[in-house]
Structures are given as structure tokens and as C-alpha cells.
Amino acid sequence: MQEKKNKILRALAKVVRKRRGKLSITQLSLSVDVSKSIWSMIEKAHRDTQLTTLFRVAEALYMKPSQLIYEVEKELGDEFTAIL
Numbered sequence: 001m002q003e004k005k006n007k008i009l010r011a012l013a014k015v016v017r018k019r020r021g022k023l024s025i026t027q028l029s030l031s032v033d034v035s036k037s038i039w040s041m042i043e044k045a046h047r048d049t050q051l052t053t054l055f056r057v058a059e060a061l062y063m064k065p066s067q068l069i070y071e072v073e074k075e076l077g078d079e080f081t082a083i084l
Contacts, residue, residue, distance in 0.1 A: 003049065011030035013045040015068065019061040019075050032056040 001083035020028065020043075029036045035057050042057065049057075058068040073080075 006045065007076065007080070008072070008082070009045040009048060011072045012049075013043050015071045015075055016057060016082075017043050019063065019068075019071075029058040032060040034060070049060070 010075065013077055025036050025039050025043075028034075029039045038047060038049070039057070042049055042053075054068065055065045058065040061068070
């Protein structure tokens with residue numbers, strides 16, 4: 001199960017880094033009250049973040065939370081399942 005969790009976290013990290021582009025982590029974290037360290041851990045796939053934090057991250061990236069999740073799903077591929 002840990003392997004699947006890590007795959008999800010890596011997919012989220014990739015989507016967040018891509019969507020952030022050249023925007024500053026400092027500016028984004030201040031705009032939605034997510035610490036720079038938490039933002040950095042998300043981008044490095046070192047944090048299994050709370051749902052409320054995902055909502056704030058999505059907002060900072062000018063997207064709906066459902067769009068963020070959709071992009072993570074696309075990154076994981078159609079065959080991915082979190083179930084054993």
C-alpha cells in the first residue's frame with residue numbers, strides 16, 4: 001500500500017510543480033496561508049497533505065480542487081488503482 005501512496009504523492013508533486021511554473025513558493029504560500037515548508041514537501045512528494053490544504057493549493061494555482069485531482073488522476077493513468 002505504501003508504494004501506491006508514494007505514487008499518488010509523486011503524481012501530485014509533479015502536477016503542482018508544473019502548474020506553479022515560475023511562480024514563487026513564497027508568494028503562493030502567503031496568498032493562501034500554506035507554509036513554504038509544507039508547499040515544498042508537497043512538491044517533493046514528502047507530505048500526504050490534508051484535504052483542506054489541497055483546496056488552498058488549488059486556489060493558489062487558480063484551479064478548482066476537482067481540476068487538481070483530475071490532473072493527478074491523468075498523471076497516474078487509467079490503470080492505476082489505490083486498492084490492492
